[in-house]
Amino acid sequence: MDPIKFTLNGKEFVTAKGRTVIQAAADVGILIPYYCYHPKLSIAGNCRMCLVEIEKMPKLQIACNTLVTDGMSVLTGSPKVLTARKAVMEFLLVNHPLDCPICDQAGECWLQDYYMKHDLSASRFTEKKEHDRKREIFGPNVVFDGERCIKCTRCVRFLQEVTHTNELTVLHRGDHSTIALFPDTALDNPLSANVNDICPVGALTDRDFRFKVRVWYLNKTPSICPGCSTGCNISVETYQNRIARFKPRINEAVNSHWLCDEGRYCFHELTAGPRLRTPMIRQEGGLVPTAWEQALREVVNGLSGAPAPLAAVLSGRNTNEEAYLFRKLIEAIPAQASLEVFYQERPLTEVQKILMSPDRSPNFRGARDMGVSSNIGFDSLMDRLLSGSFASAYVVGEDLIGSSDEPEKTREALAKLAFFIVQDVRLSETAKLAHIVLPATHFGEKDGTYTNRKGRLQKLNAALIAPEEALHDSEIFARLLDQLGKPVSLAPGEIFAAIADEIPAYNGLSYAAIGDQGVEVGGGAGHS
Amino acid sequence: MEKVLLRNIDVADSHTLAVYQSRGGYRAWEKVLRTMTPAKLIEEVKESGLRGRGGAGFPTGMKWSFVPKDNPKPKYLICNADESEPGTFKDRLIIERDPHAIIEGTLIAAYAIQSHTAFIYIRGEFAFGAAMLERAVAEATEAGYIGENILGSGYDLDLIVHRGAGAYICGEETALLSSLEGSRGWPKLKPPFPATHGLFGCPTVVNNVETLAALPWIIDRGAAAYAAMGTEKSKGTKLFSVSGHIAKPGVYEVEMGYPFKKFLEADCGGVPHGRKLKGVIPGGASMPVLRADEIEKVNLDYESVQAAGSLLGSGGVIVMDESTCMVRAAWNIARFFAHESCGQCSPCREGCHWMEKVFHRIEQGRGEAGDLDLILNVSGNIMGNTICPFGDAAAMPAAAFIKKYGDEFEEHIRRKKCTVGDGASVSSSEFLVSS
Numbered sequence: 023m024d025p026i027k028f029t030l031n032g033k034e035f036v037t038a039k040g041r042t043v044i045q046a047a048a049d050v051g052i053l054i055p056y057y058c059y060h061p062k063l064s065i066a067g068n069c070r071m072c073l074v075e076i077e078k079m080p081k082l083q084i085a086c087n088t089l090v091t092d093g094m095s096v097l098t099g100s101p102k103v104l105t106a107r108k109a110v111m112e113f114l115l116v117n118h119p120l121d122c123p124i125c126d127q128a129g130e131c132w133l134q135d136y137y138m139k140h141d142l143s144a145s146r147f148t149e150k151k152e153h154d155r156k157r158e159i160f161g162p163n164v165v166f167d168g169e170r171c172i173k174c175t176r177c178v179r180f181l182q183e184v185t186h187t188n189e190l191t192v193l194h195r196g197d198h199s200t201i202a203l204f205p206d207t208a209l210d211n212p213l214s215a216n217v218n219d220i221c222p223v224g225a226l227t228d229r230d231f232r233f234k235v236r237v238w239y240l241n242k243t244p245s246i247c248p249g250c251s252t253g254c255n256i257s258v259e260t261y262q263n264r265i266a267r268f269k270p271r272i273n274e275a276v277n278s279h280w281l282c283d284e285g286r287y288c289f290h291e292l293t294a295g296p297r298l299r300t301p302m303i304r305q306e307g308g309l310v311p312t313a314w315e316q317a318l319r320e321v322v323n324g325l326s327g328a329p330a331p332l333a334a335v336l337s338g339r340n341t342n343e344e345a346y347l348f349r350k351l352i353e354a355i356p357a358q359a360s361l362e363v364f365y366q367e368r369p370l371t372e373v374q375k376i377l378m379s380p381d382r383s384p385n386f387r388g389a390r391d392m393g394v395s396s397n398i399g400f401d402s403l404m405d406r407l408l409s410g411s412f413a414s415a416y417v418v419g420e421d422l423i424g425s426s427d428e429p430e431k432t433r434e435a436l437a438k439l440a441f442f443i444v445q446d447v448r449l450s451e452t453a454k455l456a457h458i459v460l461p462a463t464h465f466g467e468k469d470g471t472y473t474n475r476k477g478r479l480q481k482l483n484a485a486l487i488a489p490e491e492a493l494h495d496s497e498i499f500a501r502l503l504d505q506l507g508k509p510v511s512l513a514p515g516e517i518f519a520a521i522a523d524e525i526p527a528y529n530g531l532s533y534a535a536i537g538d539q540g541v542e543v544g545g546g547a548g549h550s
Numbered sequence: 551m552e553k554v555l556l557r558n559i560d561v562a563d564s565h566t567l568a569v570y571q572s573r574g575g576y577r578a579w580e581k582v583l584r585t586m587t588p589a590k591l592i593e594e595v596k597e598s599g600l601r602g603r604g605g606a607g608f609p610t611g612m613k614w615s616f617v618p619k620d621n622p623k624p625k626y627l628i629c630n631a632d633e634s635e636p637g638t639f640k641d642r643l644i645i646e647r648d649p650h651a652i653i654e655g656t657l658i659a660a661y662a663i664q665s666h667t668a669f670i671y672i673r674g675e676f677a678f679g680a681a682m683l684e685r686a687v688a689e690a691t692e693a694g695y696i697g698e699n700i701l702g703s704g705y706d707l708d709l710i711v712h713r714g715a716g717a718y719i720c721g722e723e724t725a726l727l728s729s730l731e732g733s734r735g736w737p738k739l740k741p742p743f744p745a746t747h748g749l750f751g752c753p754t755v756v757n758n759v760e761t762l763a764a765l766p767w768i769i770d771r772g773a774a775a776y777a778a779m780g781t782e783k784s785k786g787t788k789l790f791s792v793s794g795h796i797a798k799p800g801v802y803e804v805e806m807g808y809p810f811k812k813f814l815e816a817d818c819g820g821v822p823h824g825r826k827l828k829g830v831i832p833g834g835a836s837m838p839v840l841r842a843d844e845i846e847k848v849n850l851d852y853e854s855v856q857a858a859g860s861l862l863g864s865g866g867v868i869v870m871d872e873s874t875c876m877v878r879a880a881w882n883i884a885r886f887f888a889h890e891s892c893g894q895c896s897p898c899r900e901g902c903h904w905m906e907k908v909f910h911r912i913e914q915g916r917g918e919a920g921d922l923d924l925i926l927n928v929s930g931n932i933m934g935n936t937i938c939p940f941g942d943a944a945a946m947p948a949a950a951f952i953k954k955y956g957d958e959f960e961e962h963i964r965r966k967k968c969t970v971g972d973g974a975s976v977s978s979s980e981f982l983v984s985s
Binding site for chain 2: 065066067068069070071073080081082084087105106109110112113114116117146147149150152172173191192194195196197198199
């Protein structure tokens with residue numbers, strides 16, 4: 023690339039040809055304020071917030087649409103620029119209802135933030151404000167408030183340029199301009215809720231999240247979406263030890279700025295229902311709570327003398343560290359065992375394919391890398407289970423009955439097992455048939471790593487505190503291995519070190535170096 | 551002065567091909583096809599000194615020369631017939647009375663940039679004009695002036711008449727392009743400019759009706775004949791549509807540099823009913839108003855009007871006599887621009903309506919101290935900060951009315967009513983377009 027020299031607020035910098043002023047300034051740490059600009063959308067240039075002064079140009083120019091040229095001198099904070107910026111802020115608030123106390127965007131609203139930074143004056147507008155539609159339902163996940171809208175058209179452009187579904191447009195003129203659905207359409211595409219994220223103000227808000235909690239009370243933990251094997255980077259946002267929402271986290275190697283609706287809301291299903299709080303053992307009359315020591319002893323005894331063959335099924339949401347220990351555990355028992363990670367595909371539409379993977383097992387590839395596979399495949403294992411080929415089973419984190427196309431047949435097959443362990447977060451239909459039930463933790467409560475479909479190793483971070491009596495899957499496996507005379511470490515970092523040592527594709531990787539953007543695992547690591 | 555633009559309009563059936571031909575029509579087009587290369591044609595028009603008559607006054611030949619010759623994409627020539635500026639009705643006369651002059655000019659311009667598809671984008675309300683143009687295009691096509699292998703030259707050109715849907719903003723060239731592309735009539739960001747990225751992303755030139763209608767005469771008579779008229783920098787003749795408090799309103803063709811005062815008094819018959827001139831807008835509603843004393847030494851050319859603090863614009867001359875309430879006139883213009891702001895960019899979308907509301911309040915007797923400074927400040931905040939020139943078009947007249955007639959505005963605010971004449975002249979400026 024040809025390096026281009028330019029001056030920004032008196033200091034000289036170098037940028038590449040083709041960079042706009044707003045990009046080149048951001049590259050050197052100077053943030054020019056904007057509303058309508060979005061790095062992943064076309065340039066609209068309508069908000070006029072990014073006006074800057076450029077030497078030899080009589081008028082202020084918008085930084086988002088101005089290419090840096092050799093020798094260009096840009097001022098981002100001259101009196102002329104500050105006046106224009108303040109004027110734009112004032113214009114944007116002329117017809118804005120200023121209803122921050124009842125607006126769900128408050129606390130993460132760009133109008134609020136920029137007002138504090140660039141305006142901070144009382145309004146000079148004393149006329150009657152224009153009114154617009156309030157609380158209009160755009161779709162299952164999006165609600166619109168026309169009065170708060172600043173017509174930046176980010177939502178319209180997202181639907182034109184990213185999903186190509188074109189549900190929204192701009193109607194009318196002047197200060198009656200408004201965003202609207204085309205007749206007989208709904209904003210109901212697989213990525214619809216992203217418009218809530220990119221709306222800089224309170225015009226589009228998330229129907230699932232709004233009014234649940236003020237955003238300044240949220241604890242934010244960077245993590246990975248457990249919805250499918252794309253491994254979208256997310257921020258898990260919690261309040262009082264419950265997940266309030268997922269927000270996408272930017273990672274250009276995976277999900278860019280986006281998150282699909284299925285992934286965004288999957289935490290409801292994955293965290294719903296009463297939690298299992300104690301281990302249980304089947305006795306006359308059903309499952310009876312018991313102490314961990316006894317439950318684990320029963321598991322070891324059962325597995326050691328388990329009627330062969332054993333079906334061992336790991337959830338696709340288990341981490342690499344858990345998968346590694348589970349494989350070690352199954353290898354440590356004498357019974358002949360078939361080991362597979364849960365996997366189911368569904369067909370995807372073109373819009374779904376933008377982000378979603380056909381399966382819903384975020385760590386399918388990672389688990390296979392860890393050796394959780396007897397190479398017969400999950401479908402084949404289930405076929406054998408249904409045909410009564412297994413005498414015992416150990417199922418981790420999956421409801422085989424609930425996820426089956428043939429639930430009754432599955433139920434009958436599971437009921438016939440001579441020895442059946444289920445390790446899960448709640449008493450699923452499958453768990454109800456188990457002889458031993460072990461309470462575990464879910465994706466939001468544990469640290470560890472996932473390897474996505476394309477072989478990117480990413481870090482899962484605990485966002486919630488697990489129930490007191492539940493144990494992480496890794497800890498359960500470790501305690502069982504301990505009882506089998508094969509002690510292992512409990513800390514994810516140490517387990518990962520063992521993985522990096524043992525699994526060729528993971529050689530040389532370090533847990534600490536994964537960071538918040540992930541790393542590629544070595545070539546040839548994938549099994550399927 | 552010999553008439554260039556209105557040379558045919560008084561002849562019976564001037565809109566027909568037969569009459570147009572009988573008066574030398576399409577002779578220039580034949581001359582271009584048979585004897586001129588595009589480069590020579592552009593040179594000829596540059597030499598004539600012809601400047602764009604849509605309002606900006608940009609040299610026409612130079613505009614054409616910005617079209618890249620090596621670009622493999624199709625090139626488009628567009629005739630802007632979306633005449634909507636309040637007080638401007640010059641193009642309409644040519645469209646209705648001399649449509650073939652526009653067509654011939656469009657063909658010549660298209661040839662200059664080697665376009666094979668040209669459009670005439672006509673204002674939606676001009677139903678009659680559109681019918682006249684369509685009829686004329688059919689005649690010219692039938693006669694072989696439009697189509698494939700025109701007059702055996704090997705040059706092909708399709709000409710399409712396209713009607714707008716009634717938005718003033720679509721007269722702005724990039725909004726016109728959006729509209730023509732089938733999109734909402736929103737102005738586009740510049741850069742890129744239409745000369746390289748215009749209609750459907752292809753090199754495009756948009757010329758005004760009056761500009762194009764001058765071309766046949768210029769080619770037929772030669773650049774020198776045209777350049778011989780007018781001033782040093784403003785060549786040729788210009789149309790002025792005169793309305794308001796004037797004895798003989800109408801469309802006039804005037805040699806550039808003609809004295810403004812003489813034009814109003816001698817040619818247009820002056821202000822009727824023995825009243826005095828109070829102010830005049832020289833170039834359509836978007837241009838700053840001039841007080842009677844400010845036009846004393848002004849001539850009708852780009853430079854002279856600009857020196858007086860206004861702009862020649864489209865040549866829409868709006869005359870206001872002493873009975874005019876300038877507050878109401880300013881409000882009426884502000885109301886038009888508030889109604890027509892496309893709403894795309896923040897300063898214009900919010901600012902135009904804000905100014906309109908304050909002007910209205912003053913006009914209604916509810917003005918307050920500080921209102922005038924507020925409008926001046928808001929108009930200053932719009933000026934130069936918008937996507938297209940519409941923002942300036944709304945801001946300039948608002949500021950000019952207050953600056954030129956400050957005392958009257960102050961009086962209106964203080965006495966909470968109109969103070970012009972007997973104070974009952976509320977409807978005296980109804981001649982201005984209501985929106």
